[in-house]
Amino acid sequence: MRISHVSRNLSTVLLFSMLVGACGGKSNRPPATTSVPPTQPTADPAPPPERPPEVIDTPPPMVEPGDDLLMIDEGDPLGIRDMPLDAINDLSPLADVPFDFDSATLLDEARVTLNAHAKILAQYDSLTVLIEGHCDERGTVEYNLALGERRANAVYNYLMNLGISASRLKTISYGKEFPKDPSHDAQAWAANRRGHFEITGK
Amino acid sequence: MKHLLRATIVMGIIFGALSSFHATTYSSGSRGVVQEQPPTQPTAGDWYIRITDPTRPVYMAIPDFETGTADAATFSTTISSVVWNDMEFASIYRLVPKRNYRIAQTSSDPRKIDFYQWESIGADILIRGVTEIQRENLIVEVRIYAIRAQEMVFGKRYEGPTSSARRMAHRIADDILIQAGNYRGINQTKIAFASDRRGERSKEIYVMDYDGYSQKPLTANRSLNLTPTWSPDGRALGYISYRTGTPSLHIAHIYEGRGERFDTGDGMAINPAWAPDGTRIAFTSTRDGNSELYLINADGTGMRRLTHHPGIDTSPCWSPTSREIAFTSDRTGSPQIYAMDTEGLNLRRISYQGSYNDSPSWSPSRQRSELAFTSRIERGPFDIVVYDFQTRQTRQLTTGRGSNESPDWSPNGLHLVFTSSRTGSDQIFSMNRDGSNQRRLTREGKNTTPQWGPITGQDS
Structure with missing residues (x-):
């Protein structure tokens, strides 16, 4: 089977890059292994439906890259194949990527995250994704609409260069209309300057 | 394409603006009928040039509009405050403070204007309005007086449904701005x-x-x-x-x-x-x-x-x-x-x-x-x-x-x-x-x- 052939190498690289990505900034999700779905942020206590409870309680195994213990479910390492779209999006399998103020340049941290996303999208090759460009509250409504579009485009082009088909990706800009964090400080601004991924089809 | x-x-929300009220301009002092001009081609009365001194600000007094019939009292209050607010926002004239008006409003006959008293409190222009309800319609009569010339320079009667009180007031304010200085008001x-x-x-x-x-x-x-x-x-x-x-x-x-x-x-x-x-x-x-x-x-x-x-x-x-x-x-x-x-x-x-x-x-x-x-x-x-x-x-x-x-x-x-x-x-x-x-x-x-x-x- 095609997936199981490639998944050994893929998932180890994936684990590695996710761990690296997790160290890069505090806005990232906690480190996740391929066998454990990412945990929910504390702001949203509702557990995602259809997730076996024993998986939640499983601590991340102490493994080295290449360890075969990771290959628990080679066809569905994120455990999302049977989930409805809403539940997948609640899990946010594709984490946000950050940007600097008034910039649509992909940061190193964002590239690492996007490399991991590309591998997930290669593994789950039927997923279609809407890439949303968002901005922080500083600056105008008008210009941020254009800037958000450019951010979404930067993400789109990077994923396309990693081999993801353009037909699976769409972009939209929400400017500064939908902040993730409504506070007015540097931490909120950093969280709000983001490329966000909405799974639109599977 | x-x-x-x-x-x-959402239908009809701005339609309200279409339901018109009626306004007629009538004789003004010794100067005959003032021809109404559309606001886009404003023409001020030349009295305004005559009475004002370009080297100093123009002072305008706008006492609360009088109430002709008792049931018009609330509308009178609304219209007075809207016109005042519009004039204050326009920032064209200095408004003589209302607390100073009492000295000029001593006459027992409200139709009689004591021009000397209004001049004594510094007013160049006086706006007077009377509000009435007739046959369930709101009627407002507005007159503009040039104080030192001691004459009425503009008068107009506005009539419409009571629901149009605020719009009528904005219209009055725009008319005053046109008449007293040729300003295109934005009150409407x-x-x-x-x-x-x-x-x-x-x-x-x-x-x-x-x-x-x-x-x-x-x-x-x-x-x-x-x-x-x-x-x-x-x-x-x-x-x-x-x-x-x-x-x-x-x-x-x-x-x-x-x-x-x-x-x-x-x-x-x-x-x-x-x-x-x-x-x-x-x-x-x-x-x-x-x-x-x-x-x-x-x-x-x-x-x-x-x-x-x-x-x-x-x-x-x-x-x-x-x-x-x-x-x-x-x-x-x-x-x-x-x-x-x-x-x-x-x-x-x-x-x-x-x-x-x-x-x-x-x-x-x-x-x-x-x-x-x-x-x-x-x-x-x-x-x-x-x-x-x-x-x-x-x-x-x-x-x-x-x-x-x-x-x-x-x-x-x-x-x-x-x-x-x-x-x-x-x-x-x-x-x-x-x-x-x-x-x-x-x-x-x-x-x-x-x-x-x-x-x-x-x-x-």
């Missing part, structure tokens, strides 16, 4: 803006009176609707809606209750600006892979590209002649204001100060050539500034209380409306062109991207 949409416009204009008051993940286009009253939704599609722009006749609004997914250019024909979406190709369409001559709409599209400026005819045909640059080009606004467009581009690395003609030629940079400049609005004034925009000085807050094309000087109108952005001129060029976060959330404010007289207009939800509507031909 157009898609007819199901009527998404409206302001459009985007508001999230109906729900967090949506914004609808709203319309309100210039003074913040009568706020009503124009759209009700529970999507994201942003950046309204008025047609110059005030009968339609262009805006951006996400209702079909990708943000696209929509037109609301507000008196017909009809909406349409313009087909502008792939990519998003944002930040529309209707030309003052009514023929075209400038906007930003990413159809060619990058934010560029385009024009489209007001009927949705003839789309054409204006800019060709890999940077962001956005936020167009028109010169009052409809021959030039100012816009924002980050082609030098940060957003700055540029201007060009409508062929895309004669490009020149306007803003050199500040690390971030956007949302330009060109003054409609024919006397002053000015451009207002949002500016960030270094890494500080965002404030409203005005660039003067003659002096090449930039003056700052707001100073650092919250973020101030998206200015738009009143149609007479004397005021601006803008968004400010000074109270903790985005709200709409208005101010004079020198930055004075700042007033908050909205309170409910978050409110952004205000656009000041045109002075339209009014029923007389």
Whole structure:
């Protein structure tokens, strides 16, 4: 089977890059292994439906890259194949990527995250994704609409260069209309300057 | 090129403005009948030149309107306060404080004017109004007196349903401004803006009176609707809606209750600006892979590209002649204001100060050539500034209380409306062109991207 052939190498690289990505900034999700779905942020206590409870309680195994213990479910390492779209999006399998103020340049941290996303999208090759460009509250409504579009485009082009088909990706800009964090400080601004991924089809 | 949409416009909300009241001008002092002029071609009585001294401010007294019939009392109060507020906002005259009026209002016959007493408290002009209810109709008679000349110089009778009291008062204020100095008042204009008051993940286009009253939704599609722009006749609004997914250019024909979406190709369409001559709409599209400026005819045909640059080009606004467009581009690395003609030629940079400049609005004034925009000085807050094309000087109108952005001129060029976060959330404010007289207009939800509507031909 095609997936199981490639998944050994893929998932180890994936684990590695996710761990690296997790160290890069505090806005990232906690480190996740391929066998454990990412945990929910504390702001949203509702557990995602259809997730076996024993998986939640499983601590991340102490493994080295290449360890075969990771290959628990080679066809569905994120455990999302049977989930409805809403539940997948609640899990946010594709984490946000950050940007600097008034910039649509992909940061190193964002590239690492996007490399991991590309591998997930290669593994789950039927997923279609809407890439949303968002901005922080500083600056105008008008210009941020254009800037958000450019951010979404930067993400789109990077994923396309990693081999993801353009037909699976769409972009939209929400400017500064939908902040993730409504506070007015540097931490909120950093969280709000983001490329966000909405799974639109599977 | 157009898609007819199901009527998404909330019908009748602005229709109220159409239900007319009646007004007649009548004899004024020894000067015979004053001919009523449409507000767009104002003519002041020459008495105003005669009685005023250009070297000093003109003082106006506006005592509370008298009540002819007892049931008119509440309307009298409303109309008095609206006219006072309008005159105060206009900032054309100095208003003699009301507490000083008692000395001049001693006569037992209210129709008798003691001109010497009014002169003694410094009034140059006296406005008197009488409010009555007759056959369930509201009737207001207004007279303007020149104090030192001791004559009535203008009189007019207004009649309409009681529900039109505020509009009648705004009309009275505009008539006073025309008669006493030939000023085109904006008291009957409206302001459009985007508001999230109906729900967090949506914004609808709203319309309100210039003074913040009568706020009503124009759209009700529970999507994201942003950046309204008025047609110059005030009968339609262009805006951006996400209702079909990708943000696209929509037109609301507000008196017909009809909406349409313009087909502008792939990519998003944002930040529309209707030309003052009514023929075209400038906007930003990413159809060619990058934010560029385009024009489209007001009927949705003839789309054409204006800019060709890999940077962001956005936020167009028109010169009052409809021959030039100012816009924002980050082609030098940060957003700055540029201007060009409508062929895309004669490009020149306007803003050199500040690390971030956007949302330009060109003054409609024919006397002053000015451009207002949002500016960030270094890494500080965002404030409203005005660039003067003659002096090449930039003056700052707001100073650092919250973020101030998206200015738009009143149609007479004397005021601006803008968004400010000074109270903790985005709200709409208005101010004079020198930055004075700042007033908050909205309170409910978050409110952004205000656009000041045109002075339209009014029923007389």
